[in-house]
Amino acid sequence: MEDMWIKFGQTVICGILLGGMYSLIAIGMTLIMGVMKIVNLAHGALVMVGMYVTYVCATYYGIDPYIGMFIAMPVLFLLGCLIQKYMINRLVEVDSILPENQVLLTVGIMLVLTxxxxxxxxxxxxxxxxxxxxxxxxxxxxxxxxxxVIGFIIAMAFTFLLHMFLTNTDLGKSIRATAQDRDAAVYMGVNSSKITMITFGLGAALAAAGGSLLLPMFYLFPDVGHLFTAKSFIITILGGLGSTWGAAIGGLIIGLAESLGATYISMGYKDVVGLVIFLLVLLFLPGGIRSLVKR
Amino acid sequence: MKKYRKVLTVLLLVSFLALVTTGCGGGDSSDTVKVGIILPLTGPEAMFGEMEKNSFDLAYEELKAAGKTSIGGKEIVLMYEDDQGKQDVAKSATEKLINKDQVAMLSGGYSSACTNVIAQSAQSMQKPFLIATGSSDDITRQGWSYVFRGTAAPASKYTGAFWDMMEKVVKPQNVAIIFENTDFGISSSKGFREECQKRGINVVFDQAYEHGAIDFKPMLANLRSTNPDMIFATSYVMDASMIINQMKELNFNTKLFVGNGAGYTMPEFYENAGAASDYVASTSLWVPSVTWSGADEYYNKYKQKYGKEPDYHGAQAYTTMYIIADALGRATDLTSPGIQKAMKETDFNSIMGPIKFEDWEGFTNQNKPITYVVQWDKGKLEVVWPEDVKSASYVYPVPNWNER
Structure with a gap:
């Protein structure tokens, strides 16, 4: 009996902790999706690049991954800004191009980065x-x-900071305004191309942070990004497109569900649990967690 | 509607272009013998693909220096294709090599899933295919006459030497099986399960897991509560080190942890698991310290040339190249049936022992494998069974985590 509770406790705690890191990565994706209305399929690749930056800092310069993270984040911020400014914006500005083609561009970026x-x-x-x-x-x-544990604490701290940034600063408010209605924001004097650039950079930096937090216990190889793209996509849908808090809670739910599934169903079906939740949300709660709160 | 028409036009254009580019070429250059090699050169299995490609190249250079790459005035040319570890890509790569490049024969095949697809296409188009690594049982159990497997044992037969050791040393009552849910994992655990039934050993835990997981503790916690004498695991390299590390974190002791080759014999396993790798045993098809002639030299040459240690996957590719050159050299004509006949008559002494393609226990063109049990000791992989070729004595039962 006691054994059962230990197992249950272990499952729940590990699931939530892991979910915290999924959240951080997914928030990066949801920010980009909210402001730009496109799915960034290169998101996992950005996580991967961030991990490699931290890896290089740790292996060649002996910098602890948790400190290396603060090098990876600005590097990825810059990379994100450049990608947005010189690649994605060029397509966004052309009205005749379908949004689907912008998504294709992110696939291309993913391949190049990998x-x-x-x-x-x-x-x-x-x-x-x-x-x-x-x-x-x-x-x-x-x-x-x-x-x-460390990863979870830092991830939650970042989530909180991001929330503060989005609600309390001018720049944060401009980002939210652009996400709500791009045209209206432009009429109000928001420089929308600058905002999208910063948002993309911010999303990339968060991706790097999430990846770096995973690094001490996970491993990396050039194709590791697919894993994160798939996870953060599910979480973003679950949270409601573009909702920061939705993504944070969605990440925790997915982490917990996977962990419970692994313990009580089978570890072989761990990913299936996440995908089943994905389908159920699409069928019965198309707006995600965000739509629940709004009601 | 207009929008869709645009998309359709673009699609049509692209497919037309693709047709044009694949339509040309395919010219018959009669001064070469092309050998198509399909390996995962990108994707999650790329690390293994690279090691195998390097080994193919290394063997090719050696053969070339010995003048064995020229078959009756025709030079052997290796043509690599990337399967990305995906079955659909493997299929199109196979078809491209056969139809467009018109190769004389095929080789490679890393993951069992891809190897199966390549073998199927090769058989239906009657091209000889020599498998390097893909080892799920059913590939050579379909009676496919053009498919040969020399350097890889059927997955369920990796454990020959291991069962011998079980009988004489370990004598387990209760065993646990964990495996990744891939063709290789499923096939090898099935073989192990059947063998346990035959021997009256209880399987107290039996679970698959998804490759690439971060947290294995849910499975390990369930596993611990069944209290097995021994754990038999089939994993690729990073999963393997994560499992061992997390067992250490859980302070979960068993008398013996046996890996089924793959991840548990790779240098990367020690690099990532560190001290936790000590005493982990594994089945293996090849180790550099094995007594077959040339094994040592291959290991040293590879290490010198590529700055990394090869494991049995590399040896499989290296040996496969030698078998190909041997068979092509003996073939009376370089048509598919001619090469098939020469392959069937192979009797070759390699760095992995003698290679012959025989039909046995329902297998077709399958070499009878020689297997070993190895055990990690401070970063070194020692052969512990069979006893007559051992490089160190086995440690059993292994010490508990807190006694190390």
Missing amino acids: EVIRLIFNSDYRSVTTSYSSEAIYIGAMSISVPL
Whole structure:
């Protein structure tokens, strides 16, 4: 009986902690989706590039991944801004191009990023081993790995900061205004192309943060991005397109559902749980969590 | 409607272009013998694909220096295609190599799923296909006369030496099986499960997992509550090290953890699992310290040339290249039936032991595998079984985590 509770506790805690990091990555995607109305399928690739930046800092310069994260984030912010300004904006500005083609462009960007990284680092699996990588905190008989806890705390801090930024600063308000109605925002004097650039950079930086937080316990290879694109896409839909809090809660739900599924159904069906939730949300709650709150 | 028409026009144009570009070429250059090699050069399995490509190239260079790449005045040319680890891409790569490039024969095949598709297409188009790695049982159980498997054992037979060791040393009562839900994982765990039934060993836990998971603890916690004597796991490399690390975090002890080749024998396993890799045992098809002649030299040459350690996957590719050159050299004519006949008559001593293509236990053109049990000891992979070729003695039962 006691065993059962330990297992349950372990499952719930690990699921929520992991979900926190999924949230952070998904928030990056949801921001971009909210402002630009396109699905950024290169999002996972941006996570991957962020992870590689942190990896290089850790391996060649001995910088701890949690500090390396603060190098990866500005680098990715810049990369995101450049991609937005010189690639995506060029397509957005042309009215006759279908939104589907903008999505195709992000697929192209994903391929280029992946292959460039492969050219530099080969296809090898790499990982960063830190002194705390396989440390664990023991609560009774439950073991919670330290990087998971640290990652969760930082991810939640970032989510909170982002929320503050979006609600309390002028720039944040402009971003939200652009997301709500681009034309109206432009009439109100918001420089929409600057806003989209910053938003894309911000999304990329958050992606890098999420990836870097996973690095001490996970591993990386050039194609690791697909995993994150798929996850954050599901979470974004679940949260309601463009909703920051929806994505944060959606991430936690997906993390928890996967973990529960792995314990009580089978680990082989872990991903199926997430996809089933995805389908159910599309069928019965097309607006996601956001639409629940609005009611 | 107008919008769609536009899209349709573009699509048509693109497909027309594709037709034009694939339509040309295919010219018959009669001074070369083309060998098509399909490997995952991009995608999640690319690391293995690269190792195999490097090994093919290394063997090719050696053969060339020995003058063995010239078959009756025709030079062997290797043509690589990338399957991205995807079945549909593997199929189109196969068709391209056969129809457009008009290769004399095919080789490669890394994941079992892709290998199966390549084998199927090769058989239906009657092109000899020599498998390098893909090892799920059913590939050589379809009676496909053009499909040969020399360097890879059927997945359920990786465990020959291991069962011998089980009988004499471990004698487990209760075992647990965990495996990734791929063709390879499913096929090898099925073989293990059947063998357990035959021997009256209880399987107390039996679960598949999704490749690439971050948190294995839910499965490991369930596994621990069944208290097995031994765990038998089939995983690729990063999953393998994550499982071992998380077992350590959970302070979960078993008397023996046995991996089924793949991830558990790779240098990357030690790099990522670190000290946790100690005492993990695995079945293996090849180790550099094995007594077959040339094994050591291949290992050293590879390490020198590419700055990395090869494992059995590399050895499979290297050996496969030698078998190809041997068979093409003996073929009386370079048509598909001619090469098929030469392949069937193969009797070759390689760095992986003697290679012959025989029909046995329902398998067709399948070499009888020689297997080993290896165990990690401070970053070194030692052969512990069969006893007559061992490089170190086995450790059983292994010490608990907190006693290390």
